[in-house]
Amino acid sequence: MLFHVRMEVNLPPAMPAAEAAALKQVEKEQAQALQRAGKWRHLWRVAGQYANVSLFDVESVDELHQLVSTLPLFPYMTIEVTPLCRHPSSIRDDDR
Numbered sequence: 001m002l003f004h005v006r007m008e009v010n011l012p013p014a015m016p017a018a019e020a021a022a023l024k025q026v027e028k029e030q031a032q033a034l035q036r037a038g039k040w041r042h043l044w045r046v047a048g049q050y051a052n053v054s055l056f057d058v059e060s061v062d063e064l065h066q067l068v069s070t071l072p073l074f075p076y077m078t079i080e081v082t083p084l085c086r087h088p089s090s091i092r093d094d095d096r
């Protein structure tokens with residue numbers, strides 16, 4: 001199942017820089033592991049915003065929730081999820 005996911009990050013201004021840096025480092029490691037596993041297909045920065053748009057390929061809504069809700073930045077993100085299905089005019093013969 002494919003999901004378009006938009007994540008907007010809102011770290012508290014009072015958060016110590018070292019704490020923010022540590023969270024971002026672990027977030028990066030988890031995101032890269034999920035990309036290597038094929039679960040997090042695309043990860044793009046939204047230009048001009050501390051936000052990303054991503055494409056997840058997971059087995060279920062429950063798996064998607066488990067993945068995003070265990071990200072270190074999850075408590076500080078506003079997340080919008082859009083389920084995707086094939087478009088009848090798509091010329092691609094796969095779902096990538």
Ligand SMILES: O=C(O)CC1=CCC(=O)O1
Nearest residue numbers: 009027028031050051052
């Ligand atoms: O910086 C972001 O957009 C938040 C984030 C998600 C995965 C990652 O590595 O950073």
